[in-house]
Amino acid sequence: MIDKFFLYEELKDILYKYQADYPAMCRVEVIGHSYEGRGLLAVTVTNFDAGSPDDKPALYLEGNMHAGEVTSSMVCLYVLDFLLHNSHRSDIKHLLDYYTLYINPRVSPDGAEKYLTTPYTLRSSVRPYPDREVESGLVPEDIDENGLILQMRVKHLDGNWRISGLDPRLMVQRKPDEEGAEFYHVYPEGLVRGYDGGKVTLAKALWGLDFNRNYPANWVPEHLQKGAGPYPLSEPETRAVADYVMSHPNICVALSLHTTGEVALRPFSTADDSGLPRADLDLYGMVADLAKKSAAYDLIPVFGGLNKGTPSHGDFKDWAYEHLGILSLTIELWEAQVAAGIMPRSWPGRQQFLESEWESKQLALLRWNDQAHGGQFFVNWERYTHPQLGEVEIGGWRRKEVLQNAPYEHREELCSRNLGFILVLASAMPRLKLNKKEFEEVEPGLWKLAVTLTNAGLLPTKVTDKAEAIGIEEVEVRLSLPSSAFLIDGVLVQKLGHLESQGERRVSWLIKAESGSEVVIKASSSRAGKIKHVLHAK
Ligand SMILES: [Zn+2]
Structure with a gap:
């Protein structure tokens, strides 16, 4: 997996081979077509036997939005390979039983192909933009x-x-x-x-488009933001990603992998933190601890952090957070100067380095x-x-081989610590769990049914306050009775709000039913998934 950077056809073969080898755990989907007509491939990874992928809380992982950042495709494949090869391990089995990963390893297949097969370097797409030709x-x-x-x-x-x-x-x-x-x-x-x-x-670059300036997050036109494209989601690749993410409301976490910088980035890219709800700032603080511990990345905002005061418009992660309330991050995977031990790994320690003399560095x-x-x-x-x-x-x-991407000797270390972080994040996602299911016959034919619904995840069921503000579905419990039974007290469909980590809600009903009657309890929320339990009055 780390031996080489795969060309599109090789990558495609690898993904379909995984699907053939692990049909119960891996499904490849063409989610759109690139400018040059290559199928944009996304892989769903979960234990299909333990539930439909879209009914489980999900992590979206993408790489290679920037054509030359092929190390990010490698990390995606590494994660996929690890999950499938270790699906028997109890922790990985648990993860894939309850959660889904959507992996989109190459957002920019045309650009990556150009980058890997010619001496040229380009940002995202091979579609000439803003000019058809280079003038002078x-x-x-x-x-x-x-x-x-x-x-x-x-x-x-x-x-x-x-x-x-x-x-x-x-x-x-x-x-x-x-x-x-x-x-x-x-x-x-x-x-x-x-x-x-x-x-x-x-x-001026012939291939001037930058997919990470083309999302509808504070998008501004080309003369204000280089690479923006003619309008938000103007490119088939960004459009396909947006449609895909939009059509999976179960996505809790989105990770966009890039190089370079050896740092993790969070919203916003165009403004300071004053627009970030307090709870979400705290949430990103928790994610920062996880990123530091498991992958040795500091997590900083783009605006006011990476870019000081320069806004970066049309950013994917900002779109995912601001418009969908997804906990979104960018990881700048690799930095040669950090690997060489010249540049401090920690962001605060880096400021002095960045200002120090160029020649000695x-x-x-x-x-x-x-x-x-x-x-x-x-x-x-x-x-x-x-x-x-x-x-x-x-x-x-x-x-291409050392400044923009990790040389062979560094790849295993880089991939494995990113895998660690991704697994930790995936395991932190909210998860609905129905426990303490009690049927009690209070008098002949009259049953009291009580259940406790828990969020077994580390993240709240809404994931972010932003998601709540946008109005994602809260937790709902739905009771279905056979035609022979009657509800005496309680509500068939109940909205329970959002549950914090380990938060509980107790729900009860009074039912008139024959002994042995089958009732179905379903619980769901946009982000925390859908679960179903069948119980019998006895
Ligand atoms: Zn990038």
Whole structure:
């Protein structure tokens, strides 16, 4: 599972093989089609014999919304593989008996395919946007045909870069008024469209869509938010995800996996916490503890945390929380500088690091690559005669393999701690349980039936206060009697509100029925699932 990043057809084969091998636990569904027509695949994982998947509280896990963040697909597959291979284990059996996982390992199959099979890098979709074509500027291309798009350094009096005195591979920024060295321009490897011999500017990306700016959560148009797309859910991929999540009101928790940053993110992405209900802030506080303990991630908001004061509009997790009341998170799975021991893992400890000198950090990363990885992820600068710019050197980081994604040696550790966190979160979901079921014959043919309904989960049945505000269904108990029986006292359908963790509600009825009569009690809520018990008057 961690040996390689799978292409679409390989991924598809793996998923359908799981379905064939574990028919009672795994079902693959095509939930839509990508821009290029690839089936968008979601897997339902649960013990089907123990109840319908949609009747159980569910965790939605997605990966690879961003084309190049293929490590996130890997984590999804790792989780799926683990659950199926360990479904006999009592804790996993319990999880799959009572809960469902919906796993969507590759939200952006077109983009991932482009990323994995060409030297190009792109954000989400291969649909050209906002422009049909690149008009002018430097367009990244593998001009020396080594299969990689690296960087070019070009000697120039006005260059903003110079070679580090500490390591000739490293480029450092020219200080204001710095003279007396050889200066360089540093560009992505590529060709300049419409080159006139003057200043080189970078072309606007041809594939400018960003699925995580396309959701209807404080969405704003392209000129205010790069990657937003023409309107919310304009892309078939985001539309399919939104439809899928909307059609599963049993989703309690949504996790969107990304790279990079080695940090977990929560709402909001466009505003501070003042709009977050107190109870939900506390809930995220509890999730932060779980994330730290099981996966070593700090959990911070995007706005005011990751992005300080810069809003990020149209975000999936914000949409899932704000519009559906789902407890939603993003995990930025990987960060090379953390793995290298250069950047502090903890977020508070990171602020000072982020402000510290660039040269020494880059140097440390090069040393790590040299010592831990035999230097394989940095390509030394090589002279090349560029058709437009003349003599240049091409070199730099193999970004896809180490900066954007986890190299092989780090994958097992990364996948297993994320699995741990996902299992903990899934097990924390609310769960309705009917206990203390008592039938008492108060006089011949007259029965008192009393039951206690409990939320056996760690999260409340509403999951979030936001969900309650949106008006998700509260807990309901429904009694069905045979035609020969009569209800004397009590209510056939009762609304019980929402139950806190371990919260209980006692419900009773007085029934006139023959001994041995069969009654059915059903309890349900949007998030905490549906359960059913058959009892006999005796
Ligand atoms: Zn991402």
